[in-house]
Each structure stands twice: as structure tokens, then as C-alpha cells.
Amino acid sequence: MDVWFFLIQLLNGVQYGLLLFLVASGLTLIFGIMGIINLAHGAFYMLGAYLAWWLAGLTGSLVAAVVLSLPLAALVGYVIEALLVRTLYKRDHLDQVLLTYGLILIFNEAQRILWGNDVHGIAMPTAVNWSVRLTETLSYPVYRVILSGICAALAVVMYVVIAKTRFGMWVRAGASNRDMVAALGINVKLLFGVVFAVGAALAGLAGAISTPISSVAPGMGDTVLILCFVVVVIGGVGSVKGAFLGAMLIGLADTFGKVFVPDFASFTVYGVMAAVLLWKPRGLFA
Amino acid sequence: MTLHLPKRLAIVLVVLLAALALFPLWGKLVFAAKFAFLMQKLTGIMILAILAMSLDLLVGVAGLVSLGHAAFFGLGGYVLAMMSPQYEAANLWVVLPAALAVCALASLVVGYLSIRTSGIYFIMVTLAFGQMGYYFFNDSKAAGGSDGAYIYVKPTVEAFGITVLDLEQKLTFFYVALGVLVGVYALLRMLLASPFGRVLGAIGVNEYRVQGLGFNPMVYKLVAFTIAGTLAGLGGFLAATQYGFVSPAMLGWHQSGHVLVMVILGGMGTLFGPVLGAFILELAHFAFESMTDHWLLPMGAMVIAIVLLLPKGVAGLLLQWSKGKGAGE
């Protein structure tokens, strides 16, 4: 195993981790602030991807499609919060689980009715359709680099917002004590609506911007959902920093697991999660 | 946790149970050609109901929400598949205890590792172990891999050299499943009424208080997890026997989630609620699917309607109804 090989795999792992962070960040926000286990998070990811594919077809531009799909995903999120989720805040967490489970079914059927069963892909925009040569045989697609940049930038933005702004203060307060946020006289209803919409938009964004290197297909939200929960839980629920580290850990574990212990690659993600939680029963940062 | 059943509710449940038990009689008249299938469908639902009840012990009573419970269900089935000889019947008195022992041991180990976490972390740790179980059978060639494995001949129940129960007989198997369903319900009811059950229920409400009273919640949780895992294994054993087929999907998180939905929808902590949940969810699926290609839509709408309108599940509604009526008399 030469050093180059190891370094490239490191790059793969980090890049995958960054992408995972983007998908999971919305989930940790919603969970941290609102205490809601949102099973429909994967459905928002799917929604973003399908919107991007659909809008890219209409507008002919991936950038326009991503930009347009973002507010649409947020709107859907807000409406769902206002109509359904809002009625359940005083209820048991498991009622919210059940509600969002029902939402998955409806999202999946809506996707089928609106966009059909076929597998789609979005062509890479020509401007970024090139690769950086790393070794004699291997290149690195520049879009993945851009994607990593976007994810990293978002991580920084989220960190700053949460650490330095009033909104961030509410978020932190909400994560540690939900009742206190209400006691502070904050409009909890509005805050929760916005948070849910932001969470949905983040998942939608992840789905939308990864379309050129991924596929748009029925059931795509399912696999992502579990990975998101793994990332969020490893990091410690509600902690954006934790979600970031959790995502890195899973990205790297998955990458190196596939290469160095291929026979156990199916187990690596779950093995890492179990190990982390047995060591720190409340995640790395909680 | 509801231990005492109001009289009216008890009557309703007994009537439902009687209707189920007598299905082989009246079902034939009402459903005619579909009868044979419906009886097997009901058998399958009863098996899922056993699984749901065992999960209720964790979720509804002890407050331990597991998303890996199906792993023990699948494990029970796989032990049967792996111990069954290809051309002859396995002896039930050997394979059943073996399956239960394996599931008990597995749930003891998984439980021991998992119960130190709580809340969503517990959900995720159990999910992790469940998925490991899934991939174990999916990846290993020994047990048929991703395509699953067959049990060619169903186990026989023999006593003193005479075949007591012929599990190949669908009617017999129907009553075996019904018997196990009622038996598991009775067992869990007794368990909950015992001092152990009372402490366990108290843990579900407030763990720290129980600890303050000098009990070690960990021990109670671990015992509950092991019992639930073993009963899930019993359900899986029956499921594998029914069609003679096991598949890794039996252990996967979809299956675990499906059963969790039954428990919440039916009404947590009531034991009979999850049983109703199993019947409602499965029969609704069956009905919606025969009505429309887009069955996911009414299914999702039904789940959402129940959660919005019935705060404590179907069981909550029934309890409220029977208490309200009772108070009026």
C-alpha cells in the first residue's frame, strides 16, 4: 500500500463525509431544537433530487434548478410543520415517529404519481465536467471538489450562525432545554416552523446538488435516512459540531472499510456507531 | 401501562378473540374461495402480533424503544432453517428450545451492550445491532445468503413416538399460532402483574425514582430485553415454519420499523393494543392494495389520521370508550 493510495482514500473518505454532513445537518437541527425524530428527512432528500431533475429539465440549468428547488423544499417543510407536526409537540416522541412514517408513504406515492418510476440522471454541467489527474490511472472529478467546498462552507456558516447569532442562541438553548426557550418569550411556533423548513431545505439541497454524481430514483431517500441518523447520533443529537465529526468518522470508516476489510464492509458503519455509543452513550458531543 | 382491563373492553376483546378463533367456521361461509388464503393471512398476522407484543414489553412498558427487534425474529427463523435436515422433519422438542436459547443468548448480549444508552441512542444502538444481524445472514453463504433459505420439511411435534400436531396442516397451524398468541399475552400479563413487572413499569415512567428506591434498573431492563428477544424469536420460529422460508429481510430495519409502527399505532404499553395494531395495519394494507395501485397513499393517510386523532393509539380510544361508558352506569 503506497502513501498515495492511502492519501487518495483519505480524500475519498473526507469528501463522502462532507456530503453526509450536508444531508444530516438538517436532521440534527430539527432533532436538537424541536426534539422531533423526523423519519421523513430522507423523503426531503428525495424531494430535492427530483425537484432539481425536474427543474433542470425545464430551465436547462442545474444552478437554476438547485436555486429554485431550495425554497420549494423549504415551503413543503414549512407547510408540513404548520399542518401536522405542530399538533404533536406535547405528545410522546413516538407519535412524531409514527406521523413522519406516514409522511414517507405519502411522499413515495406522490413521487410515483408526479414523476413516475424511472431512474433519472442529470448531466454534469459542461463547465465543471472535467477531472483532475491524480495518478497515472486515476482522476478526481472536479465537481466532487466543488461539492466538498459547498459542504465545508455550509458547515462553517452553520457553525457561525449557531455560535454567534441570536438565532443560534435559541438553537443551543432549545437543544439543552426546550421549555426554557418558550420561557424566554421567543415565538416558539415561528421558530419551530422556520427550523423545520430549514431542515427540509438542507436535506433538499443535499439531494439537489448531488444529482450530477448520483441518480434520481424511487426509494432513494431510504438508504440516506439511516445514514443520517447514524451520523447525528454518533455526534450527539442536536450538536452541529458533533454531526460534522460523526459524518467524517462514517465517511472515513466506510471508505477504509471497503478497501481494507471488504468482507466486513457491510458492518463498518454500524460497527463504528455501536462502538462509539458503547464508549460514549450519548454521542461524542452531548 | 394499563394492567387492569375495564369490563367492557375485556368483553370486546374476548368477542374479537372468539371471532378469530371461530374464523375457520364462519370464514368458509363468508369468504368461500378466499377462505384458505385468509386463514393463512390471519395466521401470519397473529405471528406478527406476537412479535409486536414482545416489542411492547420494551417500548410500552420499560420505555426502551428498539429498532432492531426484528433481528431476534429472524434469528429464531434462521436457527430452525439451519437445524432442519433437508429430507426429514426436525424434532420440535429439539429445534424450538434451541431457537429460543440462541435468541435468548443473543438478546442477552445485545441487551447488555445496549441498555447503557437511552432514548434515541438506544434506538440507534439497537438499529446497529439489528443491521449487523441482517448483514450477517445476507453476506454469509452458510445460511443461503441474500436469497434466503428453505425449510423443506416442517418440524414435527411428537410425544412417545406419536405425531401430536401436524404443522403441515394449515388449520392446525392456525390454532398453534392462536394458542401461542394467547399464551404469550397471558405470560406477559402475568409478568407485568408480578413484582418484576411493576418495577419494570415504574422504570418506564421514571427510572431515577426506581433507582432511588434501591432497585437496579439495569438488571430489570436486561431481563426484559432478553424476554422480549426470546419471544420475538418464538414468533420468528413460527413465521419460518409457516411458509418454510427464511430471508435476511426478516431481520432488517424495515421489518423492525414495521413492527414498531404496529405497537405505536395500536397503543403502547397495553399488550392488546399492539395486537390490534398488527391486525389493523396488515388488514388495511391488504384492503387498500386490492382497491388501488396507489395503496401507499391511503395507508399513509390512515397512519397520519390515527396519530392525529388517537393520541394513545387504538387501544387508548378503546380504553377511553369503555371507561366512559363504565362511569355512566
Next chain:
Amino acid sequence: MDFVKGLSRRSVLQVGAMAAAGASGFVPTRFAIGNTAKVKVGFLLPYTGTYAGLGEAITNGFKMAIEERGGKLGGREIQYVAVDSEANPAKGPENTNKLVSGENVDFIVGPVHSGVALGMVKVVRESGTITIIANAGAGAATGPLCAPNIFRTSFTNWQTAYPMGKVAVDRGLKNVVTMSWKYAAGEEALSGFEAGFTKAGGKVTKQILVPFPSDEFQANLTEIASLKPDGVFVFFAGAGALKFVKDYAAAGLKSIPLMGPGFLTDGVLKAQGEAAEGVLTTLHYADALDTSENKVFRAAYAKAFAKEADVYAVQGYDAAQLMVQGMAAVKGDAGAKPALIEAMEKAVIKSPRGAFTLSKAHNPVQDIYLRQVKNGKEIVIGVADKALADPATGCKMA
């Protein structure tokens, strides 16, 4: 509860039919049922989830073939019953049973997923229901588990991969890396390729199996690049195939020829775009097959469903053809099973893929085409293996 009513109404009809059959005593069923009752055809296919598109195509293809042949089977009207398999193997036996004993279907057409197929086979081996597998390539279904009532109009995973072994060697590829998801279909295809490849003198340097359904391939692509093989053989289908081919190209690996069973490009070729250029595949069908049967078929399909036909539609189409021939031979008497099975065994299917017959194990003996993507189109280079039959290892009928 409308559905209960619906059930009983249909049941009443069935009771009537059974009573009529019973009344006629020992008279063969052919005359008892005559041409009045409808033939029941059950679909066990995925209509929701990842494989929903395949279920749709098979159903479409099947119904189209029936319509083209007068909408009847052996002179009898057809009643379709569709069950959503959800591609869930755990529910395979139950869903099959729903068709077999719940609906008393005369035929079953399905499924897509191998795991579901095995669950289905378990039930129909006991019930004797005539079953046509219209996709799932699990070797066991026409191998150790083969049965007189189980037919297949699709392929075995082995069939789609074995011929590529020789092709690879002929093209000077000596060291090849193989890759697939870690599940039975993929592993069967890889071992099929390896059998053909080593027989022709090649060597598989490494077999990579990734967890199903993970579609993050970067780590393994890096590994492939470092191994510098002469060629790469993979088994992927659907969304995974779309992504793999794109990732492979983006990783700059296009200088290493990419090969696989045709599912690698079928149905996703357009979405793969440039990335698929040069990909070499083997399959029992090709969209571009230059025969009049295929052209007529594709035109009719496009007209009927406003979408391009694919290999899955062909498999459904041929399942119907097989059924039509069988039912014609017994003049619509689905109960005359031995005669029906015999007729189906002898059927020659004029498929859009080219005519084929069935092996003793009831699997198509078919030409496997070598195809390559050129200028965004799948070109048929030729026949990689003529009239190839699955070895059907373990099948007692073979």
C-alpha cells in the same frame, strides 16, 4: 367496507364455477369450464420502491402481447390480478400465496427480485401453479429448485455474464477485476463471468463486493485504479448502474475497458450520457437489435405506452407469448396441466430478442448479444454466444 363486498361478489362467481365443475362429475375440466370463465393471471411484481419501473415494464409488455393476440388466452377472456411484491423477500411466500390460494390464479407472472423469486418458488412448487419468471435471474429457480410448473422467459445471471469471459480474452484482456453488490444476483453473475473467462485463459485478479445497496463507489474505484487491470467486469442495475458508470468515467478509468451484463446500461443509457461511451455488455436482448420483430415490437410499445421499450418489457411480452402458445394447445383449459406444460415446453417464442426455445430446466436457450455504446447509442456488435443454455446444475429435469 367495499372491499369485503367486492371479495364476496367475486367469491360467489367462483363458487358458481366450482359448483358447475363439480356437477359435471368426471367430465374433463376442459368441458366443464368451457370458454366461459375468465383465465386468471396474477402478477407478482414490484409496483412501489426502487424496482417499480421494472414491474411496470413487465406488466406493460405482457398486456401488449395479449392485446396483439386478440386479448384472449385459448379463447378465454383474461382477468388480471396484480400484487405489489414491494421487492420484499420476507413477504415473498405470503404474496405468492395471496395469488395462489387467495385469488386461485391459473398463472403467475413475476418477480423482479431474486429473493422474492425463491420465496415464490417455495409456494408454487407445492401448489403446482404455472409460473413464469419474467425477470429474476436466480440460478436456483431453474437449477436445484426447478419444477415442471416453473418457467422462465428472462435469463439466469450466469447466462448474461458467462459469454463475456471469452469476449474479454479475445480482446486481449488477460487480467480483469470484477465488482458487484454483495448479493446473490451479483455474485452469480461474477462467477459466471469468471467461469467463462478462466476457461478462455483469463485471470480474475480481484473480486470486489460492496454492501448492498451502498452506491458510494469512490473507494473501490481508487482501488481499481491502483490495481491497473486490463479490464473491469461489473454487475450493477438501475440507479446503481447509472451511478457506477458515471463515477467510473469521472474517475478517469475510461482507458480500462468496462464490461458487464447489459443491465449496466439498459434503461439508464440516456442518463449516463457520455460516461457510458465504449461500455461493452452482454445480454439476451438489445434495444437496437435490427430485426423486423424487434422494430415492430418497439414501435407498438412506444405507441401504446408513450415510452421506450426495454429488456424487461420484452421479458413480460415473451411471458405472455409462452402462455398464449400453451393455452392455445389446450384450447383454454388451464386445468389440463400436463398437456399445458408439455405445450409450453415445446413452444418456440418469436421474441423481439430473436426466436428462442426452452431448455429441459425451462429456461430460455437464447442468443447472447455483444453490445457496445457508441455515440450515445447501444450498437449490437454481434452474437457473443449462440443458443446458450444455462447449465442448470442440480436440476433433476435436465
